[in-house]
Amino acid sequence: xxxxxxxxxxxxxxxxxxxxxxxxxxxxxxxxxxxxxxxxxxxxxxxxxxxxxxxxxxxxxxxxxxxxxxxxxxxxxxxxxxxxxxxxxxxxxxxxxxxxxxxxxxxxxxxxxxxxxxxxxxxxxxxxxxxxxxxxxxxxxxxxxxxxxxxxxxxxxxxxxxxxxxxxxxxxxxxxxxxxxxxxxxxxxxxxxxx
Numbered sequence: 362x363x364x365x366x367x368x369x370x371x372x373x374x375x376x377x378x379x380x381x382x383x384x385x386x387x388x389x390x391x392x393x394x395x396x397x398x399x400x401x402x403x404x405x406x407x408x409x410x411x412x413x414x415x416x417x418x419x420x421x422x423x424x425x426x427x428x429x430x431x432x433x434x435x436x437x438x439x440x441x442x443x444x445x446x447x448x449x450x451x452x453x454x455x456x457x458x459x460x461x462x463x464x465x466x467x468x469x470x471x472x473x474x475x476x477x478x479x480x481x482x483x484x485x486x487x488x489x490x491x492x493x494x495x496x497x498x499x500x501x502x503x504x505x506x507x508x509x510x511x512x513x514x515x516x517x518x519x520x521x522x523x524x525x526x527x528x529x530x531x532x533x534x535x536x537x538x539x540x541x542x543x544x545x546x547x548x549x550x551x552x553x554x555x556x
Contacts, residue, residue, distance in 0.1 A: 441487070455488045456486070462515060463509065477523075482520045483530075
């Protein structure tokens with residue numbers, strides 16, 4: 362009885378320890394044709410977005426799921442519209458600069474980066490509009506008006522130096538700059554390069 366209790370406590374501690382560390386989800390992004398993109402997702406974009414330029418379609422595969430993303434330019438901003446495998450909207454992301462983030466939020470993000478890395482360089486910064494329980498039209502409206510809302514997230518792609526060396530990370534923060542989750546990311550896919 363006592364041995365079983367010790368084993369259960371040990372397993373629970375190991376499980377909790379694993380949750381505290383960043384997740385390793387190796388994500389690859391491949392460009393695809395419009396015909397390979399979910400039809401429901403294309404109709405959502407066509408209904409909600411007008412006057413955009415340079416739309417490209419991508420399929421993202423990681424160790425746990427498949428996502429689709431449409432990247433486009435509208436009003437001098439780059440947008441990424443993410444859908445799940447069924448074509449349901451997950452989030453809309455806007456590529457932004459650090460000056461577009463509220464000062465208090467950015468200070469908390471920098472504090473997290475300074476604590477966790479001896480050196481770091483921010484490669485990309487995105488403002489994210491998750492489609493939690495909102496109607497799809499509301500999420501599109503909020504994102505394309507570039508509103509700062511309490512439901513927003515900030516996603517940072519950063520090269521960070523730790524005791525293991527330099528590693529690329531995708532780190533997600535909430536609207537107040539509080540850490541939400543982190544995952545390592547693979548370097549860009551250079552399958553198209555021929556030697």
